[in-house]
Amino acid sequence: MTTTRIPYADLPVAARRAVETRTGPALKVESEAEGFNSEIAARLITQAGEYYVKGLRADHRRVWTQAREAEVNPYVHGIAPALLARVEAAGWDLLIFEAVDGHHADYRPGSPDLPKVVDVLRRLAETPCPPIELRYAEQRLARYAAWPEDLDHFAGNALLHTDWHNTNVLVTDQGARLVDWAWATKGAPWLDAAYWVIWLIASGHDPAAAEEWASRVPTWQTAPAKGIDAFAIANANMWHEIGGQDPDAWTAQMLAAAERWRNHRTT
Known part of the structure; x- marks a missing residue:
């Protein structure tokens, strides 16, 4: 909202x-x-x-x-x-x-910003999770997982941003910076790359190409295939709830991207 x-x-x-x-x-x-x-x-x-x-x-x-x-x-x-x-x-x-001078990241295929986003994902993954109160990824996704045991895949000790809207990534001459940490979360280290996949698909990538970009983030290699499947399903369910019966154009675009990725992982 x-x-x-x-x-x-x-x-x-x-x-x-x-x-x-x-x-x-x-x-x-x-x-x-x-x-x-x-x-x-x-x-x-x-x-x-x-x-x-x-x-x-x-x-x-x-x-x-x-x-x-x-x-x-x-x-x-x-x-x-x-x-x-x-x-x-x-x-x-x-x-x-x-104040940071830069532009919002362009996630479209062929964008020169994509490697810079990979780099900030890598740097974030190398950042220790701070000793502050954070929500857990498995808590945030509990309502949307297909099976309770799927939540085990999302648990971990990594600091996550989780909101990869392109306006939250500022591309500067010194690299990408992340803003709006309201949804900072503690969870499995590969989850931020997975959240990014949906935004890539919504920006014009097919699911396989989006996953190829995510695979350039080292933490993606730690993700079990079943965990990625479970995450894709949970996110499609989440966007269905956000969209409701009559989603606006932007939400409908995100829902369509989440559904494409879920179908890619499960069919």
């Missing part, structure tokens, strides 16, 4: 003052249109530099995602933009990140 986006200027004065105490006065504000989870998403240009601010009202039902991002950030240095401050003021919970 998307969250209604409001302009930075519509924040309470006290909230903006709390942000700009840390960034310096905003000389220019550029609203960010992409993303589903934040009520505020804006780039602030100040005399001291540029910053990215995102946030939710303190009483928003998903405000816990702000805390999750703040907790994860110190452990993903070099993979994610650095979090500079968390501000809680005037009924708002706001995160201030370093």
Whole structure:
């Protein structure tokens, strides 16, 4: 479910003052249109530099995602933009990140961004799972697995991002960076590559080609074939639930991709 986006200027004065105490006065504000989870998403240009601010009202039902991002950030240095401050003021919970110049990853066949995504997947897989509270992959997929024993394939001790929407991958001159860690999860190390497969299929790859890209991530080699089958089935079930009876065009595209992959793995 998307969250209604409001302009930075519509924040309470006290909230903006709390942000700009840390960034310096905003000389220019550029609203960010992409993303589903934040009520505020804006780039602030100040005399001291540029910053990215995102946030939710303190009483928003998903405000816990702000805390999750703040907790994860110190452990993903070099993979994610650095979090500079968390501000809680005037009924708002706001995160201030370093601004990163780059473009959203292009997942289409032949894109020069694909090797860079493989590289950030590899670097993430090499990152130790932090000692913070995270949901477990087998918990998140429990409602969608075909059989209870399938969940054993998803368990593990790796830090996972899990949301490989292309807007969450910023391609810079220094490589790809991952943003929006709201759904950070602990699980089997191959799962992030598997989540990426569905996005590749939705972007025009056939399932075999998508899996070939995933296979370039070393952790993919640790995945049992039955585990990949179980994951493809569970994700198709998940997208069916998300889509409901009348999915919008974007959700229908993702559902179709998940179904193609499930059929590829099971027929």
